[in-house]
Amino acid sequence: MASNLCYSTCSLFSTPKLGRRTFTFSFPRDESLSFYSKTSLQKRSVSLQETQSSNPTKHSQNPQYPRGKTGSSPKSYIWVNPKSPRASKLKEKSYDTRYNSLVKLAADLDSCSATEDDVFSVLRCLGDDFLEQDCVIILNNMTNPDTAALALTYFTNKLKASKEVILYNVTMKVFRKCRDLDKAERLFDDMLDRGVKPDNVTFSTLISCARMNNLPNKAVEWFERMPSFGCDPDALTYTSMIDAYGRAGNVEMAFGLYDRARNEKWRIDPNAFSTLIKLYGTAGNFDGCLNVYEEMKAIGVKPNMITYNNLLDTMGRAKRPWQVKTIYKEMTDNGLSPNWNTYASLLRAYGRARYGEDALSVYREMKEKGMQLSVTLYNTLLAMCADVGYTDEAFEIFEDMKSSENCQPDSWTFSSMITICSCSGKVSEAEAIFNEMLEAGFEPNLFVLTSLIQCYGKAQRTDDVVRALNRLPELGITPDDRFCGCLLNVMTQTPKEELGKLVECVEKSNSKLGYVVKLLLEEQDIEGDFKKEATELFNSISNDVKKAYCNCLIDLCVNLNMLEKACKLLELGLTLEVYTEIQSRSPTQWSLHLKSLSLGAALTALHIWINDLSKALESGEEFPPLLGINTGHGKHKYSDKGLASVFESHLKELNAPFHDSPDKVGWFLTTEAAAKSWLESRSSLVSVPAKVTAS
Numbered sequence: 001m002a003s004n005l006c007y008s009t010c011s012l013f014s015t016p017k018l019g020r021r022t023f024t025f026s027f028p029r030d031e032s033l034s035f036y037s038k039t040s041l042q043k044r045s046v047s048l049q050e051t052q053s054s055n056p057t058k059h060s061q062n063p064q065y066p067r068g069k070t071g072s073s074p075k076s077y078i079w080v081n082p083k084s085p086r087a088s089k090l091k092e093k094s095y096d097t098r099y100n101s102l103v104k105l106a107a108d109l110d111s112c113s114a115t116e117d118d119v120f121s122v123l124r125c126l127g128d129d130f131l132e133q134d135c136v137i138i139l140n141n142m143t144n145p146d147t148a149a150l151a152l153t154y155f156t157n158k159l160k161a162s163k164e165v166i167l168y169n170v171t172m173k174v175f176r177k178c179r180d181l182d183k184a185e186r187l188f189d190d191m192l193d194r195g196v197k198p199d200n201v202t203f204s205t206l207i208s209c210a211r212m213n214n215l216p217n218k219a220v221e222w223f224e225r226m227p228s229f230g231c232d233p234d235a236l237t238y239t240s241m242i243d244a245y246g247r248a249g250n251v252e253m254a255f256g257l258y259d260r261a262r263n264e265k266w267r268i269d270p271n272a273f274s275t276l277i278k279l280y281g282t283a284g285n286f287d288g289c290l291n292v293y294e295e296m297k298a299i300g301v302k303p304n305m306i307t308y309n310n311l312l313d314t315m316g317r318a319k320r321p322w323q324v325k326t327i328y329k330e331m332t333d334n335g336l337s338p339n340w341n342t343y344a345s346l347l348r349a350y351g352r353a354r355y356g357e358d359a360l361s362v363y364r365e366m367k368e369k370g371m372q373l374s375v376t377l378y379n380t381l382l383a384m385c386a387d388v389g390y391t392d393e394a395f396e397i398f399e400d401m402k403s404s405e406n407c408q409p410d411s412w413t414f415s416s417m418i419t420i421c422s423c424s425g426k427v428s429e430a431e432a433i434f435n436e437m438l439e440a441g442f443e444p445n446l447f448v449l450t451s452l453i454q455c456y457g458k459a460q461r462t463d464d465v466v467r468a469l470n471r472l473p474e475l476g477i478t479p480d481d482r483f484c485g486c487l488l489n490v491m492t493q494t495p496k497e498e499l500g501k502l503v504e505c506v507e508k509s510n511s512k513l514g515y516v517v518k519l520l521l522e523e524q525d526i527e528g529d530f531k532k533e534a535t536e537l538f539n540s541i542s543n544d545v546k547k548a549y550c551n552c553l554i555d556l557c558v559n560l561n562m563l564e565k566a567c568k569l570l571e572l573g574l575t576l577e578v579y580t581e582i583q584s585r586s587p588t589q590w591s592l593h594l595k596s597l598s599l600g601a602a603l604t605a606l607h608i609w610i611n612d613l614s615k616a617l618e619s620g621e622e623f624p625p626l627l628g629i630n631t632g633h634g635k636h637k638y639s640d641k642g643l644a645s646v647f648e649s650h651l652k653e654l655n656a657p658f659h660d661s662p663d664k665v666g667w668f669l670t671t672e673a674a675a676k677s678w679l680e681s682r683s684s685l686v687s688v689p690a691k692v693t694a695s
Contacts, residue, residue: 102134106141114146116153123154132159132167139170145183148174156194165191169201176209181218184209200231207240216247235266242268246275254279262295270296270304277307281314289314290323302334309341316349321358324349340371347377351384359384360393367400375407382416391424411442418448422455430455446477450486457490462498465490469505479509481545488552491517492559492600512537513549520556520565531568538576546578547596555600566604573601583609589624595632595666599646602631606647610679617679623672629658633666 105122112118126134135155142148152171156164168191175184184206191198203226210218223241226233233241239261246254258276261268273296280288293311296303303311308331315323328346332338338346343366350359363381366373373381378401385394398417401409409417414437421430434452437444444452449468456464469487472479487506491499499521507514516537519530534553538546550573557566573579582605584591592609594602606629616623629651631643644666651658657674661667670678 099137102137103141106138109138109147109151110142110144112147114144114150116150119147119150120154123151128158130159132162135159135167136170139167139174142174143177145175145178145180149183149187164194164196165199165202168196169199169205172202172205172209176205176212179209179212181206181209181213181215198229198231200226200234200237203229203231203233204237204240207237207244211240211244214247216244219244220248220250235261235264239266239268239272242272243275246272246279251279251283268296268299268301270301270307273301273303274307274310277310277314281310281317286314286318286320289318293327303331305336305339305342308336309339309345312342312345312349316345316352319353321349321353321355325358340366343371344374344377347373348380351380354384354388356384356388356390356393360390363397372404372406373401375401375410375413378407379410379412379416382413382420386416386420386423389423391420391426394420409440411437411445411448414440414442415445415448415451418455419451422451422458425455425458427455427459427461443475446472446480446483449475449477450483453490454486457493460493460495460498462494462501466501466505469508481510481541484510484513485545485548485552488513488517488549488556492552492555496560512540516553517556520553520562521560530565531572534569534572535576538572538578546576547573550578551598551601554604555598558600558603563604563607566600567608570601570604570608583612585624587624589626589628591627592629594643594647595630597643599643602643602647603650606650613675614679614682617676623676625672627658627670627672627675628661628664629668631666631668 105125108122109119112122135151139148139151139155142151148171152167155167168187172184172187175181175187188198188202188206191202203222206222207219210216210222219241223233223237223244238257242254242257242261245251245257254275258268258272260266261272273292276292277289280286280292289311293303293307296307308327311327312324315321315327324346328338328342331342343362346362347359350356350362359381363373378397381397382394385391385397394417398409398413401407401413414433417433418430418437421427421433430452434444434448437448449471453465453468456462456468484506487502487509491502491506494502503514503517503521506517512533516530516533519533538549541549550569554566554569557563557569570579574582579597579601582593582597584593590613592605594605597605613627629647631647633642633644644660647668648660651668655678657670657678658668659670661669
């Protein structure tokens with residue numbers, strides 16, 4: 001089929017249409033390289049034969065469309081058979097050919113040397129009669145900032161542009177493509193030196209270049225210079241500054257622009273929303289993060305990967321793994337595939353929340369996709385494994401990390417692995433990793449030695465405990481309250497005949513604690529010294545270790561069958577509010593709450609509670625319909641035992657009428673009548689087992 005061959009004249013700066021190709025040729029007004037942009041085809045058409053017949057002489061001399069009228073009416077275009085010999089000549093002067101030649105010229109400039117001689121030599125093919133639009137097209141297609149700057153110099157010297165700022169703006173965009181803010185800023189100074197006034201495009205290009213270079217403060221600086229040049233930012237610039245101000249730390253300005261954007265219904269880009277989510281997250285306003293996310297969707301702005309990753313990371317820091325799962329599903333449902341940052345956010349979120357299976361699933365998916373984990377992510381996984389008792393999985397991850405080309409274990413890695421071995425009672429493995437740590441050049445810290453000592457204590461290797469303790473002065477490590485708590489815990493697992501080996505170690509670490517332990521081990525309490533010294537001890541240590549100390553000291557008393565001292569310690573803990581709300585009473589139920597106690601402390605609390613119930617019965621107090629003991633239903637992460645399982649057997653030994661409740665997990669319940677009958681049958685106080693078995 002024949003195609004229409006037409007030309008049209010339009011504004012010098014009209015935008016070329018690069019859609020589907022047709023045999024459509026624009027005709028220049030003369031034989032130079034100047035060109036004109038395409039416009040839409042006119043409704044009327046006329047054959048070449050008709051045009052020639054109306055004025056055969058003129059058209060035989062000049063095949064171009066005449067500048068005046070032909071015959072009685074103007075002719076806006078002509079039709080030419082594409083098979084005609086003239087078609088190829090017309091095509092040479094078409095808009096597409098002209099545009100393509102300028103694009104090729106831009107490529108030649110990108111590849112030539114950045115010297116005036118080479119750049120000017122390439123540009124001389126334009127001749128002297130080129131247009132401002134030619135310069136714009138060439139610069140707009142360039143990517144080499146050095147040759148672009150020289151090309152601009154050539155154009156400004158040769159051409160008296162009507163809008164010289166356009167040439168500078170297009171050149172500045174070349175610098176932005178290369179993220180070269182320094183050259184863009186120098187070009188701005190050159191503009192001012194030549195008397196060229198910058199416009200909104202100039203500033204928006206500089207602002208976006210600064211943002212691309214992660215220099216939000218620079219973006220703010222250029223934004224705030226706009227009014228001094230008479231430039232009024234448009235809505236697009238304002239909304240981009242929400243992101244810039246937020247990242248620059250000017251939270252008040254960022255939220256102020258956001259409120260204005262909402263009120264004036266500006267189109268806010270996803271990056272601005274991402275920054276707002278991050279700002280709310282930094283401030284700890286996690287509900288604010290979700291509100292921004294929901295508002296973003298409500299106004300039809302599609303979240304991008306940055307938005308989702310920021311939101312996943314924020315919800316992870318908020319310890320809301322259920323919302324992490326929901327957001328991640330929305331992301332994948334919207335057709336976005338997770339990238340490395342997405343997986344990193346998921347791992348951190350699930351690791352913090354101790355969602356072990358979810359964290360391992362993400363880890364394995366990353367490995368299947370060939371993604372490399374960072375040292376931080378490996379350590380996050382190992383810390384999670386230590387917290388939830390995933391021993392085998394931890395060793396698998398540890399071996400994978402060591403075989404990785406990009407990252408190797410650091411001191412945190414070894415520390416986590418020694419902790420896992422310690423809690424699992426794997427002494428030989430803990431020692432092997434400890435030696436591997438030393439060979440890798442890492443000095444053990446107090447946390448590592450604490451884990452190693454715990455491991456020896458669990459295995460009842462008291463001499464190894466002492467040997468590890470004696471290394472502290474060599475390493476320049478000073479024991480802290482947590483380390484002393486570790487020693488107390490080891491003592492609860494040490495046979496009575498070997499306790500003396502550890503007393504001296506405790507005294508070296510904390511003299512006041514050592515004295516309390518000495519008083520505890522004595523058969524008699526002379527003039528209440530034990531309670532007095534224990535009170536001073538608890539007033540001297542940090543709050544975060546008080547319950548651990550009290551639990552361990554009570555466990556030690558129970559192991560040594562010193563029930564009276566155990567009761568004194570528990571009462572002291574209640575007085576000092578180390579323990580709170582162990583007992584509760586309501587008209588319908590009296591309860592004993594043991595979830596936060598160690599086994600020895602829980603047995604001691606049970607002993608005191610039973611005594612209190614006996615006294616209430618003797619005094620004629622009215623009992624409620626129900627009595628209950630709440631032990632919780634959890635098991636120790638490194639053991640199948642939990643407080644509930646131990647108490648179940650102990651209550652049977654006491655012949656107590658408390659039974660596991662099918663409706664309330666972790667509760668042992670009895671009725672008023674059964675409790676009274678049992679209490680009346682008791683002729684003496686309940687005895688506490690002489691040994692606490694560590695879980």
